[in-house]
Amino acid sequence: LRQAIAAAVAGEAIDGLEVTVNDRVLALTARPLASGGAVLAFFDLTPVRKLETVRSDFVANVSHELKTPLTVVGGFAETLADEALDPETRRQFASAILANTRRMQRIVDDLLDLSRIESGGWTPNPVAVHLQGVAEEALGSARPRAETKGISLRVDVEPPGLAVHADPTALRQVLANLVDNAVRHTSSGEVVVQGRPERGGVSVTVRDTGAGIRPEHLERIFERFYRVDTARSREEGGTGLGLAIVKHLVEAHGGRARASSEVDQGTAIEVWFPGGAQHAEH
Numbered sequence: 001l002r003q004a005i006a007a008a009v010a011g012e013a014i015d016g017l018e019v020t021v022n023d024r025v026l027a028l029t030a031r032p033l034a035s036g037g038a039v040l041a042f043f044d045l046t047p048v049r050k051l052e053t054v055r056s057d058f059v060a061n062v063s064h065e066l067k068t069p070l071t072v073v074g075g076f077a078e079t080l081a082d083e084a085l086d087p088e089t090r091r092q093f094a095s096a097i098l099a100n101t102r103r104m105q106r107i108v109d110d111l112l113d114l115s116r117i118e119s120g121g122w123t124p125n126p127v128a129v130h131l132q133g134v135a136e137e138a139l140g141s142a143r144p145r146a147e148t149k150g151i152s153l154r155v156d157v158e159p160p161g162l163a164v165h166a167d168p169t170a171l172r173q174v175l176a177n178l179v180d181n182a183v184r185h186t187s188s189g190e191v192v193v194q195g196r197p198e199r200g201g202v203s204v205t206v207r208d209t210g211a212g213i214r215p216e217h218l219e220r221i222f223e224r225f226y227r228v229d230t231a232r233s234r235e236e237g238g239t240g241l242g243l244a245i246v247k248h249l250v251e252a253h254g255g256r257a258r259a260s261s262e263v264d265q266g267t268a269i270e271v272w273f274p275g276g277a278q279h280a281e282h
């Protein structure tokens with residue numbers, strides 16, 4: 001930078017020279033002045049560069065996520081083509097192919113969801129949604145798994161008629177994701193869906209008494225493909241995109257999503273939607 005400034009002051013014209021100053025990438029353009037000295041213009045390229053990194057990381061992640069199941073499918077299909085296989089092995093290979101195909105399907109579905117929301121191709125259609133009802137629905141689909149694990153499920157909405165101003169489908173998707181995560185990471189205790197009017201909107205919190213998330217992971221769990229335990233998440237059918245979808249859905253409503261957690265105590269994921277709060281007619 002010093003060299004470039006010296007050259008500019010000495011009368012040299014500079015066009016968009018990239019210089020890095022304390023982690024910032026700047027483009028420098030300079031023109032000498034007839035009266036001596038020079039005019040220097042800096043354009044901060046840092047946000048653009050950051051976006052480029054995010055994009056290429058994302059492409060690398062997607063490729064990696066799809067590559068693993070694709071390799072499995074390819075391998076098993078090749079072996080299946082061997083007609084000498086006994087029917088039982090054949091059946092096993094076919095079911096492995098099916099499982100990995102489903103996995104790719106889930107990833108692609110989640111990616112499409114995410115890009116639809118992000119590109120603005122989808123906008124929420126908010127109405128007054130009776131929170132108690134959708135919360136019970138979300139817990140209902142998780143009940144069989146929770147019962148096997150001995151976890152109790154509870155809705156705690158106060159006042160009982162509390163309404164969220166949200167797109168009903170989006171709110172269901174948000175709750176389904178949060179409850180699924182909570183039940184998955186809890187081995188005893190309970191999962192609670194809590195609803196309260198707050199700051200001119202409604203705050204909905206899914207709280208569990210599970211394993212918790214360490215602080216260094218906590219700030220990253222809303223990122224696409226970020227998991228604390230990647231192998232375990234994959235095994236359990238997770239795509240690592242659930243919370244990214246949650247965040248985008250909530251923010252499309254002008255709301256906010258945030259997480260708090262204590263290792264071995266549990267996790268609370270709160271989503272806040274503006275508006276609503278009036279009592280819904282059932």
Ligand SMILES: Nc1ncnc2c1ncn2[C@@H]1O[C@H](COP(=O)(O)OP(=O)(O)O)[C@@H](O)[C@H]1O
Binds near residue numbers: 185242243
């Ligand atoms: N309630 C929770 N308790 C503990 N860890 C959680 C909880 N919810 C999310 N996580 C962590 O955040 C990661 C990202 O969540 P998510 O985006 O839903 O992806 P996944 O497909 O793995 O569920 C999970 O892999 C998990 O490590």
Ligand SMILES: [Mg+2]
Binds near residue numbers: 181243
């Ligand atoms: Mg999830």
